[in-house]
Amino acid sequence: MVRVISTAGDVIHVDDVAGALQLDRTAAAQRLSRWTEQGWLRRVGRGAYVAASIDTMGSDRVLDDPWVLVPALFAPAYIGGRTAAEHWDLTEQIFKDVLVMTAQALRQKRQERHGMLFSLKHIDERKLFGTKNVWRHQTRVPVSDVHRTVVDMLDDPAIGGGIQHVADCVAAYMRRGDRDDEKLIEYAMRLGNGAVFKRLGFLAERLPNGADLARLCENHLSGGHAKLDPAQDGPRVETKWRLRVPQRWAREGTT
Numbered sequence: 001m002v003r004v005i006s007t008a009g010d011v012i013h014v015d016d017v018a019g020a021l022q023l024d025r026t027a028a029a030q031r032l033s034r035w036t037e038q039g040w041l042r043r044v045g046r047g048a049y050v051a052a053s054i055d056t057m058g059s060d061r062v063l064d065d066p067w068v069l070v071p072a073l074f075a076p077a078y079i080g081g082r083t084a085a086e087h088w089d090l091t092e093q094i095f096k097d098v099l100v101m102t103a104q105a106l107r108q109k110r111q112e113r114h115g116m117l118f119s120l121k122h123i124d125e126r127k128l129f130g131t132k133n134v135w136r137h138q139t140r141v142p143v144s145d146v147h148r149t150v151v152d153m154l155d156d157p158a159i160g161g162g163i164q165h166v167a168d169c170v171a172a173y174m175r176r177g178d179r180d181d182e183k184l185i186e187y188a189m190r191l192g193n194g195a196v197f198k199r200l201g202f203l204a205e206r207l208p209n210g211a212d213l214a215r216l217c218e219n220h221l222s223g224g225h226a227k228l229d230p231a232q233d234g235p236r237v238e239t240k241w242r243l244r245v246p247q248r249w250a251r252e253g254t255t
Helices: 002-008 014-021 025-037 066-074 081-087 146-155 163-174 181-191 194-205 211-218
Strands: 041-045 048-051 077-079 098-102 110-113 116-122 131-136 139-144 236-238 243-245
Touching: 002 014, 014 025, 025 041, 025 048, 041 066, 048 066, 066 077, 066 098, 066 110, 066 116, 066 139, 077 081, 081 098, 081 139, 081 146, 139 146, 146 163, 146 181, 146 194, 163 194, 181 194, 181 211, 194 211, 194 243
Parallel strands: 077 139, 098 116
Antiparallel strands: 041 048, 077 098, 110 116, 131 139, 236 243
């Protein structure tokens, strides 16, 4: 088994066993099944297993880092939203779940796998861009880069923990040395949701260093009105941004 683990890394599949031990797939699957019955492995998904350490024997929790399961369980996918915001230090808030953007068809948007909670959002595979690979243990995991993270949360504030948290993340982004206004605009155009420009322009304009970005957003405003946060009522209209906002976000002169 040591040879298999050293070859496969954090998550073990049938092909890993077949290759490491020079077995056909049937024999390799049988070997995995036997190891699982003996308690040396834990099944974490269809055809996916992890080594059960001494500390995790008899426990539902098999890994200290749920990120390593994402490529095995949800690919094509990437870590995004509020989880990526934590990774890129856009927030100090800690969330219990792992937010995953996946092109897989979804039956359940929240899944618990061996004590680890994953929140899933479906995304068109053609929109899998703006990611970076990060190493977690021996597994390479795609995560949205800091610019895509911001754009994704503006596209759907729910995956960012709500509009107030998204606004805080945008403010943190604007203070970063790697801030890139043009990259935000590029990503928003590729994503194709006009509401992103309305939300981003509105939030950027309220920041002391956001005037330039707000002007860029003005050049890409689409028709119709969007909500600042689809989860909240928007009784007030920010005419400039064609945006419906909750009362507490409204400024004087809005309708």
